[in-house]
Amino acid sequence: MQRYFVEPGQMSSGTVTIVGDDVNHIVKVMRARAGDEIICCNGLGRDVKAVIESLGAEEVTARIVEENLPSREMPVYVTIAQGLPKSDKIEFVIQKGTELGAFSFLPFTSQRTVVKLDDKKEKKRRERWQKIAKEAAEQSHRSRVPVVQNVCSWRGLLALAPEFDYALFAYEKEEGALARSLQDIPPGSRVLLVVGPEGGFDESEVKEAEDAGMRIVSLGRRILRTETAALYGLSCISYQFER
Numbered sequence: 001m002q003r004y005f006v007e008p009g010q011m012s013s014g015t016v017t018i019v020g021d022d023v024n025h026i027v028k029v030m031r032a033r034a035g036d037e038i039i040c041c042n043g044l045g046r047d048v049k050a051v052i053e054s055l056g057a058e059e060v061t062a063r064i065v066e067e068n069l070p071s072r073e074m075p076v077y078v079t080i081a082q083g084l085p086k087s088d089k090i091e092f093v094i095q096k097g098t099e100l101g102a103f104s105f106l107p108f109t110s111q112r113t114v115v116k117l118d119d120k121k122e123k124k125r126r127e128r129w130q131k132i133a134k135e136a137a138e139q140s141h142r143s144r145v146p147v148v149q150n151v152c153s154w155r156g157l158l159a160l161a162p163e164f165d166y167a168l169f170a171y172e173k174e175e176g177a178l179a180r181s182l183q184d185i186p187p188g189s190r191v192l193l194v195v196g197p198e199g200g201f202d203e204s205e206v207k208e209a210e211d212a213g214m215r216i217v218s219l220g221r222r223i224l225r226t227e228t229a230a231l232y233g234l235s236c237i238s239y240q241f242e243r
């Protein structure tokens with residue numbers, strides 16, 4: 001059954017109103033008819049089953065027939081701060097990270113970032129990244145689409161760290177298992193997981209992360225590629241909180 005993500009205001013007590021690109025998808029791609037069933041999610045944890053009642057050029061309305069569909073969201077809100085990698089690796093991180101339950105993605109630049117994006121290029125890339133997140137959220141039956149945020153600077157990332165309940169900084173020279181670092185994190189926490197680019201972090205950045213209150217964590221004994229690291233982290237977090 002096709003899944004559509006709507007703004008909270010599009011979902012009333014009894015009906016859902018779909019607008020924008022999804023109207024074209026329902027009418028032209030799915031060739032839906034009145035009476036067909038769809039799933040709608042308002043991004044705030046309200047997932048409903050609805051029956052299409054009217055199909056117009058600008059909007060589709062559907063009557064809600066079932067509430068409280070099971071949520072597949074992780075019980076912690078994990079933002080992946082991904083050091084901007086080369087080529088299209090970040091698209092892989094966003095697609096797989098969405099399937100693995102990431103709440104949001106925060107690309108950042110640091111000392112060893114190789115990629116340079118001007119504003120225009122970044123805007124275009126971010127639109128594509130957000131589309132990848134939406135498609136992956138639909139495919140994995142998520143209740144919400146993770147937001148891909150604007151690329152931020154290293155300073156910007158350090159300034160954001162205190163906004164999280166737990167900020168984890170993945171550093172390959174750290175010993176110990178990630179599971180140990182997760183044990184004291186309660187469900188409902190906002191967690192930041194920071195992963196470096198291909199070249200990793202400079203020692204000075206590790207110190208600055210620590211000074212910003214981040215917890216330095218290991219992602220195991222092996223050195224992971226930048227595009228593997230966040231996925232390993234999300235898998236461990238899922239194992240810890242979704243057993």
Ligand code: SAM
Pocket residue numbers: 169170171172173174194195196197198199200201217218219220221222223224225226229
């Ligand atoms: N310094 C690494 C090397 O020697 O190849 C390069 C960095 S690694 C390819 C990219 C990022 O993945 C690192 O900055 C770190 O955030 C994360 N990472 C990879 N393996 C890790 C591990 N075993 N423990 C913690 N973080 C790891």
